[in-house]
Amino acid sequence: MEQEVYHIPALLDETLQGLDIKPDGIYVDVTFGGGGHSRAIIQRLNGDGRLYGFDQDADAMNNAIDDSRFTFVYSNFRFLRNFLRYYGVESVDGILGDLGVSFHHFDDPERGFSFRWDGPLDMRMNRNATRTAAWYVANYTEQELADAFYLYGELKTARRIAAAIVKARQESPITNVEQLLAVVKPFINPRKEKKELAQVFQALRIVVNGEIEALSDFLQQAL
Ligand SMILES: C[S@@+](CC[C@H](N)C(=O)[O-])C[C@H]1O[C@@H](n2cnc3c(N)ncnc32)[C@H](O)[C@@H]1O
Structure with missing residues (x-):
């Protein structure tokens, strides 16, 4: 084949x-x-x-x-x-x-990497890892979420998005893509919607997969 x-x-x-x-x-x-x-x-x-x-x-x-x-x-x-x-x-x-994820990841709604379709907020490249994106959205502090969106998503609205997530999750859990989009969209510039949503998802993905730590370990060994 x-x-x-x-x-x-x-x-x-x-x-x-x-x-x-x-x-x-x-x-x-x-x-x-x-x-x-x-x-x-x-x-x-x-x-x-x-x-x-x-x-x-x-x-x-x-x-x-x-x-x-x-x-x-x-x-x-x-x-x-x-x-x-x-x-x-x-x-x-x-x-x-x-580095990063493949098109294969983005194209599979079940993996939760893309804002284009609904699916579980997963984002684990390694599906044996225990913590999904939903776990971080539920358990990270407001400060940790804000740092992630600012550092890994380069979003100026990082603090406001983090605050909105913390407020929303007190009312009901955020476990899928559509629920997260409903919370963050008010803080996204409609003229740059795709770009900024991609930044939100990128930030979470980097956290879920410990990408910075992995890269650091790898680079030191590569030398
Ligand atoms: C952008 S894709 C690579 C595409 C590849 N160059 C090709 O030609 O098909 C990145 C791949 O790296 C994997 N990956 C990302 N971070 C990794 C890590 N820390 N350790 C091992 N694999 C990783 C992802 O699962 C994904 O399959």
Whole structure:
């Protein structure tokens, strides 16, 4: 069966240029996703080259490349060093990170990443993680919510959105996308609605997935 392709990989030519691939090198794609970048990398390797593809979303495993030079690692990339050691790799020739979520995530209402359709406020890339976006919306303090919307969503209205969430959740729980939209929309500029809603969702997603902490751990190990 033909492999599902999620989308055209972002900045593919630039990525390949930046990696400057040696045919017998060892490469790591820490955000494997649909495998678009990885497929292009493996095409440039010879029989001695190796590619490791990390993803914390089990769905990405369905796209794993059927090739003896490829290893799929079902893990957060914050454990990069441990897993590479496990596979006997002490140094690599190049690492690619295409951060964030994939189109696959945005297109699935059940995952709750998109404001375009209703669904549970989930937003976990790793569905074994315990805390969903609904948990943070219910349990984060007003200050923590405001900080998240300001720091990770760059929203000037961060404080007002946080206050509105805290007020609304005292009346009834906010567990799905439509309920959250009803609370935050009054603070969104209608002329920039899509952009600002995307910023609200991005902020929550970054919190839910501990993206800043993971990136920090990964970058230190990548050195
Ligand atoms: C933008 S997509 C990558 C798309 C990929 N480059 C392609 O060509 O299909 C990001 C992927 O990285 C994964 N991801 C994000 N943060 C991660 C992390 N900390 N550890 C492991 N995987 C992560 C997501 O689950 C998602 O599948």
